[in-house]
Amino acid sequence: MSTFIIEGGHKLSGSITPQGAKNEALQVICAVLLTKEEVTISNIPDIIDVNKLIFILGELGVKTKKVGRHSYTFKADDLDLFYLESDKFKKDGSSLRGSIMIVGPLLARFGKGYIPRPGGDKIGRRRLDTHFEGFIKLGAKFRYNKDEKFYGVEADELTGTDMLLDEASVTGTANIVMAAVLAKGTTTIYNAACEPYLQQLCKMLNKMGAKITGVGSNLLTIEGVEELGGCEHKILPDMIEIGSWIGMAAMTKSSITIKDVSWDDLGVIPRVFKKMGINIERRGDDVFVPEQESYEVQNFIDGSILTISDAPWPGFTPDLLSIILVVATQARGSVLIHQKMFESRLFFVDKLIDMGAKVILCDPHRATVIGMDHQSSLKGTTMTSPDIRAGISLLIAALSAKGKSTIHNIEQIDRGYENIDERLKAIGAKITRVD
Template structure:
């Protein structure tokens, strides 16, 4: 396994361009299975999870052509359904969380799909119930083989249905939408996710010929069509990476400009960092973060301690809470971080405590951070990256810390962040891949 050696305590400076959105890519790439016509997608991030999904599509028989460093053309006119019964497919599906996104399009277009329980981060329970319950309401019949292999099929076309989702799952909503666009009749999805990535998927499907109304709300209405055509699509910049760079600038006292951010799609992210006392300036579609010696956490109007928590869109994405927690360790003041969705995502704070941070882990979902106000800098240690988001949070901590840190298992970071060591080195960071 690879490691990063980080020499911290250095201010960075310069401009950085965020990669394409990882969470959007996993949905958009699977949508190419809905048509036999070419689909061109640009701003695709060159990261492990996305590359493994592209490899899976290619092995399923999708024609894949790389047009430039971030642009691919896909054509699913000869999908090999027999490949889904091979040991190779099972191994690929188990290793990649994004493999779950083939369920909706495969069932919708080909009438069947099978899938082993997908892999991915060990951040707590991530049930697939919303996916399967929604697809079953459209007419899919689910069979469970053992504890972790699923088969779903339908006789003829899927049919439209009304459903009220028990959770506003982004990937669950996406799978149901991709199942419904080719179904017979009208599908109504209430309590649908409405994240920008889901909006991007719906807009792409509409360009392909789908009939979807309510995009951007939690009530989607889909009139099924006979077939979809090809299209071109450009993905949004990754909001998680943008937030990570804001946190990095604050922790290291750096002056950084983040380019081409699509600020209107960032939701609460800029204001959440402002609550930590971080100064941001919008310059067109760029975000400028000046070098700050200190930043102070807000309190509520009555003086009580600020709580920052995750929520479904338009609430704060859970993927940024690890970074926000790290940034708070060097702020002035105290904040309660409440991670509602995943019960294991805060279990990296022991490493921050070993670095000198003052954190009380209240329970699996909540941690209280007492900021050090830059008076006592973190110090370098050897640590292991447990998941994508905790991994980049630990990298930010190491870059702000005094001395040498080693971060092991950086393959987790590579799953979600494109050439992160090279891009940060260009800003003046000292990172060496071992």
């Protein structure tokens, strides 16, 4: 298990470029299974979760070739489908939640898809019902082995249908879309997720020959086609990283430029940070965060406490609520954080309380943060990262804290952030990785 040792209290400066989006990468890499032709994907982040998925595809028989620092070609023309029922796959697939998205493409192209119950963050229940209910609607038969915790769907032919999703699940929508593109007839998906990364997947599929309309809305119409071809695709910058760097600049009173952010795909993210009192400037396609000695929370117009909660796109992404919570600890004013989606994601606040933050965990989904306006610094401590987003939040807290902090289990951070210690050192952070 690796560890970060951080000497806090230093201002950062310079520019940092966000990696390719992790959540998009997991979707579009699975989409290569839909064609026997070559697909080239660029701006792939070099992180544990994505590398695990590329490894699994390689074991399945996909020919993968790294053609640049962040670019790969994929060719799924000769797959070993027996791997899907092997003990090795049960072990490989269970370590990565994103592996669930291979099921839709495999079902569409080969008539069967299997997956062990996926792992990932320990942030509460992340049910798979939306995925499999969608496959069943398209005509697949579902089976589940409780003893081995192994899911399977099979179909001689998928047939287009109308469906209303019970939740606007991003991965669920992605999986169903990938199954529907090769189904016979037309499929409509209402209450579909419409995040930029899902839009990117649909645009990539259309370049491969799919017929998807309504992209960017919550009503997708998919006219099934006989087969798909190859294409080239570039992944968007990671909006979660961009939000992380905005929060880090505010907490450390630093001036930072975040390069090439694809501003128009950030949605309400800049607006939410501005509600926290953080100055953000758009400079072309860059985000500039100037040095601030303090930032004041904007209450609602009736004077009531600001509440920041997650919601399906175009609402605020749940992956940034942990960052907002940490930023709130040094704001002037108070904020109520409402994490609706996952019941364990706020449990990391006990580490912030140990560091001197004023946080009241109201229940598993809500926390009230009383900002200290930088009048009292957080204190360095020893902690363990429970998941990706809590891990980066604790790292931001440690960078702003007085004294030395130690963060164990940083593999959780490495799952979502590429080469983060070296990138932060380049802008002045005092951080050391110890294996």
